[in-house]
Amino acid sequence: xxxxxxxxxxxxxxxxxxxxxxxxxxxxxxxxxxxxxxxxxxxxxxxxxxxxxxxxxxxxxxxxxxxxxxxxxxxxxxxxxxxxxxxxxxxxxxxxxxxxxxxxxxxxxxxxxxxxxxxxxxxxxxxxxxxxxxxxxxxxxxxxxxxxxxxxxxxxxxxxxxxxxxxxxxxxxxxxxxxxxxxxxxxxxxxxxxxxxxxxxxxxxxxxxxxxxxxxxxxxxxxxxxxxxxxxxxxxxxxxxxxxxxxxxxxxxxxxxxxxxxxxxxxxxxxxxxxxxxxxxxxxxxxxxxxxxxxxxxxxxxxxxxxxxxxxxxxxxxxxxxxxxxxxxxxxxxxxxxxxxx
Ligand code: F6P
Numbered sequence: 637x638x639x640x641x642x643x644x645x646x647x648x649x650x651x652x653x654x655x656x657x658x659x660x661x662x663x664x665x666x667x668x669x670x671x672x673x674x675x676x677x678x679x680x681x682x683x684x685x686x687x688x689x690x691x692x693x694x695x696x697x698x699x700x701x702x703x704x705x706x707x708x709x710x711x712x713x714x715x716x717x718x719x720x721x722x723x724x725x726x727x728x729x730x731x732x733x734x735x736x737x738x739x740x741x742x743x744x745x746x747x748x749x750x751x752x753x754x755x756x757x758x759x760x761x762x763x764x765x766x767x768x769x770x771x772x773x774x775x776x777x778x779x780x781x782x783x784x785x786x787x788x789x790x791x792x793x794x795x796x797x798x799x800x801x802x803x804x805x806x807x808x809x810x811x812x813x814x815x816x817x818x819x820x821x822x823x824x825x826x827x828x829x830x831x832x833x834x835x836x837x838x839x840x841x842x843x844x845x846x847x848x849x850x851x852x853x854x855x856x857x858x859x860x861x862x863x864x865x866x867x868x869x870x871x872x873x874x875x876x877x878x879x880x881x882x883x884x885x886x887x888x889x890x891x892x893x894x895x896x897x898x899x900x901x902x903x904x905x906x907x908x909x910x911x912x913x914x915x916x917x918x919x920x921x922x923x924x925x926x927x928x929x930x931x932x933x934x935x936x937x938x939x940x941x942x943x944x945x946x947x948x949x950x951x952x953x954x955x956x957x958x959x960x961x962x963x964x965x966x967x968x969x970x971x972x973x974x975x976x977x978x
Contacts, residue, residue, distance in 0.1 A: 637662075637666075637668070638667070638668045638669075638727070638729050639662055639667055639670070639732070641655060641687070641732070641733045642671075642673075642675055642676065642735065642736075642740075643675060643701040643704075643705045643735045643736065643740075644676055644734065645736045645739050646705070647699070647773075647911065647912075648759050648760060648771075648773025648774075648911065649699035649772075649773050649776035649919055650775075650919030650920060650922075650923040651735060651759060652696060652698055652699075653696050653772075653921075653927070654735055654757055655671070655692065655695070656689070656692050656924070657925075657928050658928075658930060658931055659689045661932070663688075663689050667931070669686070669687040670684050670685075670686060671687045672684055673703055674703075674708070675704075675706045676706070676710050676720065676743055679720050680713060680720060684727065696915075699912045699913045699915060708876060709739065711743065712876045717747070720743075721747065724747075724752055729753075731753040731934045733757060733930045733934070734756050734757070735756075736757075736759050736760075737760035738760075738764065738765060738959065738961075739879075741758070741955060741959055742877075742960070744955055745955040745956055748940040749940075749956075753934070755934060755941060756941070756943070756955050757927065757942065758942060759771055759772035759773060760772070760773060761773040761910065761911050762805045762808055763808065763810035764810065765958060765963060766958055766961045766962070766963040767957055768945055768953070770944075770945035772919060772926070773911070774811070775916045776915045776916045777911060778810075778814040778815045780906075780909065781803050781811055781812075782815040782818040784904075784909070784910065785816065785821060786819050788852065789852055792850040792852060796849035797850055798840055798851040798894075799851070800853045800854075800855055800889050801854050801903070802856075802883070802886025802887075802904070803815060803856055803857065803910070804907065805826075805856045805858060807827050807858045807964070808827065808828070808962060809824070809825075809828050809829075809970075810965060812824055812825070812854050812855065812856035813856075813965055813970070816852075816973075817976070820852070821852045822839075823836070823839055823851075823853045824854045824856075825889075826859055826965055827859050827860055827964070828970060829970055830860040830862045831859065831861060832861070833861060833889075833892050833896070834896075836853070837897055839977075840893055840897045844899055851899075853889070855886055857882040857905075867880075868882070869881055869883070869884070870883045870884060883905065883907070886904065889903070922945060929943040930943050940954060940955055940956070941953060941955060942954075942955050
């Protein structure tokens with residue numbers, strides 16, 4: 637049995653743990669593992685590497701992906717899907733494990749529909765893949781963001797300033813909400829709950845009048861301002877999956893707060909820094925369990941599934957149920973967080 641494995645989309649801490657587990661379990665079963673480099677690009681270009689456990693054992697400590705990654709979309713490359721199918725055969729693969737977020741998994745689902753033996757593993761710091769309570773990298777990103785917000789709190793306190801921290805997460809507010817709550821932020825603004833600039837300015841004024849000298853506001857990069865069209869973007873470019881580059885709302889909001897309240901306000905956008913570094917133990921362990929489960933599905937001959945964490949158990953869910961939807965923060969969860977925004 638020959639299994640291919642690839643990582644697609646943004647890198648995330650914990651990917652190496654999943655790859656390592658796939659290789660370890662495969663060797664136990666006497667299977668060979670072919671690493672496909674740079675996501676779907678590697679399948680189109682036949683850019684591969686043979687993986688052996690003894691060579692990658694220590695990758696468990698490291699963030700990023702030892703297989704490299706890209707946002708290549710075979711559906712956007714002329715003849716790309718056919719080429720992917722042909723190359724699957726050329727490589728002599730019996731199965732392919734695709735580790736990625738909604739974009740990578742949408743290609744995985746399409747190739748599975750086309751008859752290839754595919755298994756998916758959910759990965760994204762954004763945590764927006766449906767049908768799973770875990771996505772590789774989210775926990776590490778939340779912990780990184782939490783620490784950065786705490787660092788900023790020290791300087792905000794010392795200078796009696798308002799700080800606006802912009803946190804990645806695309807069109808879902810998971811990282812901003814979790815890290816902001818964990819760090820004790822005063823206000824967290826997420827895409828799921830559009831806000832008005834006036835309300836935020838009034839919030840700051842109220843806090844200052846109440847005697848609070850430093851205020852920590854966390855804003856998700858995709859947060860929406862009422863009466864403004866769409867999220868704030870870096871430029872007009874889109875990637876092969878049609879995503880715009882988000883960013884800039886933190887700086888914009890800080891300026892507006894300063895103008896409306898006169899309170900000294902600074903912004904900080906940690907950007908990609910929350911996406912790197914050693915994975916947390918949780919990211920290492922659950923990624924390992926997902927990698928093992930993916931190979932077990934291959935052994936059972938059960939294809940077209942994503943391995944998922946639900947209520948503490950690893951279970952397969954059909955890829956067709958996962959794609960085309962975004963898992964966002966629920967009203968109920970945001971209402972609970974709002975207890976701290978008073
Ligand atoms: O999907 C993960 C993510 O880090 C998002 O939070 C962010 O909007 C995007 O990727 C950034 O993409 P890139 O690494 O291509 O700049």
